[in-house]
Amino acid sequence: MQSMTRPPLTLIHTSDWHLGHILANHERDAEHAAFLAWLLDQLDVQEADVLLVTGDVYDVANPPVSATRRLYAFLAEASRRRPSLLTVILGGNHDSAARINLPAPLLDEARVRFFGNLPRKPLAEGGSVPDLDTLLVPLPDRNGTTAAWLAAVPFCRPGDLGTETLETLYAAVAEAGAARAGGLPLVLTGHLHVAGGAVSEMSERRIVVGGEEAQAASLFDSRAAYVALGHLHRAQTIAGPCPIHYAGSPFPLSATERDYAHAITVVRLAGAGIDLVEVPIPRPVPFLAVPARGAAPLDVVVAELEALAFDDSLPRERQPFLEVTVSVTGPEPHLQTRVLAALEDKPVRLTRIVRQQTALPGARAQLAGAVLGALEPAAVFAALHAARHGGHPPADDLAKAFASLLVDVNTAPLAGDA
């Protein structure tokens, strides 16, 4: 009967904006502007009560002023358009916690909340513990009545956790959250890699593989009505004891994300049930690949590039991105020159030229079983060259260049000696 009298609470979950992102020297600000203008409209269209951003708001800890301005202008406009909206912004692993928290004193905390880092409170006997009271946020519906609770857990650095582990932290958060919610829906959050999620190679892996273990979905408690996650850039639901969902990034941050269906997640929480809908984000700039899949020999790639036709009227910041992948079996000294020549004067933004070696067996077999200390660097180089270049050993000048490089390396002072 509750759902008859109380309208469902509508929460929009979005993540991994990476404001200030630069892709191969190309700024993404025009794309962020387009996304945020669309998001402002969606707040109205979906009649949002809560906007939740689950980390990596900025691309780097010290973002450019234009990125900060972009966020602040968005928050001001969102508050102006929807006076009842509560916005909650969490820090991600790319964010500086202090940078995220910075504008908080200027803003009404009933309207905008920042959790750059896990809040902690000091203990009388010394030390500190996670401040569960602070991170539990009541979520008001459009009438101002608390309709759900949010446990705002941002990306946790070892210093945030102290003696806790993620397991003990999330167990304590779920316990306190469920008690506080008293039967109302509880939303948990996080910015972390949960096992079972698909990882994009270029933009997340450099962070994900940096020693962080993927967490099990059992980290989250079945008492949560919804777990809103950030970190992985593909919008996806993870199997677990409750609905666990990555909202994903708003547009591709690298070529590996170009096939993702970027979306915001509209979550309607009413009584016992939740309704979860991914609303696709219009892509402001196309992301092309030549060839469309895999790699092709240089002549094929060049012919395809020369045949490309584009809209000449687009301003630079709206021109498509392009990644080129060439399969090579030997040295291709003119590869880059020929690719660039084929694209000359074309209104397209090249992000990367990938050389994909056609793998040849040989080097591994030759080196298999060798004792590392007994290997001659020149022999390893020769074997690798042969493996990658059709069985040919390096030419004399290349072998000499390698030998001279080796001398330089062996005689150079060690980094850090200074």
Ligand SMILES: [Mn+2]
């Ligand atoms: Mn991210």
